[in-house]
Amino acid sequence: MSAVENPRQISGEVLLNVEDISLSFGGVKAIRGVSFNILKGEIRAIIGPNGAGKTSMLNVINGFYHPQEGKITYKGETRSKMRSHVAAKQGIARTFQNVALFKGMSTLDNLMTGRLLKQREGILQQTVDMLLHAVYLGPAKRQEVVERKVVEEIIDFLEIEAIRKTPVGRLPYGLQKRVELGRAIAMEPELLLLDEPMAGMNLEEKGDMSRFIIDLNDQYGTTIALIEHDMGVVMDLSDRVVVLNYGEKIADGTPNEVSANQDVIDAYLGVS
Amino acid sequence: MLYRETGQFKTSYSADQAIFPIFQDRMFILGWLIVAFIAVPLMASEYWFQIILIPFLVFSLATLGLNILVGYCGQISLGTGGFMAVGAFSAYKLATNVPELNIIFVILISGLITALVGILFGLPSLRIKGFYLAVATLAAQFFLIWMFNKFGWFVNYSPSGSIAIPPMEIFGVMVTSAKADPVARYYLALGFTVVLALLAKNLVRGPTGRAWMAIRDMDIAAEIIGIKPLATKLKAFAVSSFFIGVAGALYFSAWSGTAESDAFDINLSFNILFMVIIGGLGSVVGSFMGAAFIVLLPIFLTNLFVGELGFSALTAKHLEITIFGALIIFFLAVEPHGLARMWQVTKEKLRIWPFPH
């Protein structure tokens, strides 16, 4: 993690653009012709009632779902189908609505897995690296120490020093969410997708999580797209909000614009 | 407070990342190495080497190999026996066709050949999981044994269908065949087992092991953080099969001296799997515990039932199988992390002993 020169400056440069995305599962149309963009450096919220297609949208962005229609342009490159590990390599990280940690591993090891995508590519290099790690000498040992330092910085940042060596399966839900955020940060992403990072948290935990998100965006210039149901949080955190309902985009704008929009009010009140 | 981390502060990440960061663990390993390399050869009899020690080492290595695949990477395999056969038959072909090749290289190359076979049979793991993968590896098991039976080439067309290791030397000391001193054969097996176990320990605690465990714990999340599922699984198949192949080569060259393909049948696969389960899924030291347990248990039970209680050999055998089954169920139901976990719990208790609160 390295701090950028001019934090908190949204340049207007488009980092991600989704255009006319449609996704269906058999007969269920999860997303219908949705377009929006995410600017470099902003915090973009995606909101909407349950089943609106928010999670599906994130899954499309990081290559986990392949939309039937539409275009995704990331960092100026338009792609059709992409495996999610390729998206990760290109700088897209995410957390999940239901925590998806590696339960058998410690906090430290979970965060260390976030560093795996920094490894060298190619069968030959990977085999050589594996052998070097097996004898744990020279470059392999140095590499481990370097990665560990990066991860320890994140541990400090998220204030989880005390649970460093605890298997994550034993942690309470709120802390698991924090560790999952840590794993995503360890990937040093350019675009971080957060699916309901504060679900199931108490007020204090929500406060902490908001602080981490703001600091991350502020100090490291990470672009963030987050799904959140708590409107207070959305108002406080986000620069712009896109609202989905039944798979369609019904509003897009600043938090104030969106909350004054009649369609949004209707959608949330269940008027169709 | 016999076992404690308190007071052992690490002043650098590299110290915290040493292979055995806790002092007592270092002493524990060192103690075992001294016993294995010095005390045992001085004291053990030929019976001990042949019935307990050498098979224990061979099976430990095979268990460790299977544990890498099943315990660390979460990919089930019932083909261990078949892969050990690949190791054994490769060693035979190499030793008989390239007599000038040193036995150390014979064994290493046998491991590499097995790794290639393992990669081949690991390919379906991208598409299939769990039960279906188990069935696919079962097919590999039967196919391999059938192949070694079917084609005389593998046994140099010996009419009996069995293979025998020629006498081979390391630095002028005979280490294989009945002509070799059991101590020499023991050292051959011990050397490979110790070195490979240390390498395995380093692998599983490093990036490779983390990728394996990530795939094991949640493969979807693993892919989303940039881990390539196929490459990671194939690495596990390759490393696991290498270990199992070396174990097979040692089974044949350091232990039995002669072998037929049937020695590596499905029963052996299950036995090694039981060693993994009893020792502890995802534990290097557990692999040794599991192997020790399953090598020693039948000897202990036979002595007890036949020697002490005067049962017939057949009754004793039946009782043994029953006890075996009960133990497997016990471990699966009560302690899926096996003896290694029990050992860990004991250590945690020792940490606060004698003040439990």
Ligand SMILES: Nc1ncnc2c1ncn2[C@@H]1O[C@H](COP(=O)(O)OP(=O)(O)OP(=O)(O)O)[C@@H](O)[C@H]1O
């Ligand atoms: N893998 C899938 N298979 C079938 N249907 C799916 C799948 N994933 C999502 N859906 C459907 O797509 C629609 C949108 O789901 P999605 O999870 O994207 O909603 P959401 O906005 O995230 O809702 P929530 O706020 O409840 O998390 C729902 O009708 C859901 O049932």
Ligand SMILES: [Mg+2]
């Ligand atoms: Mg959702």
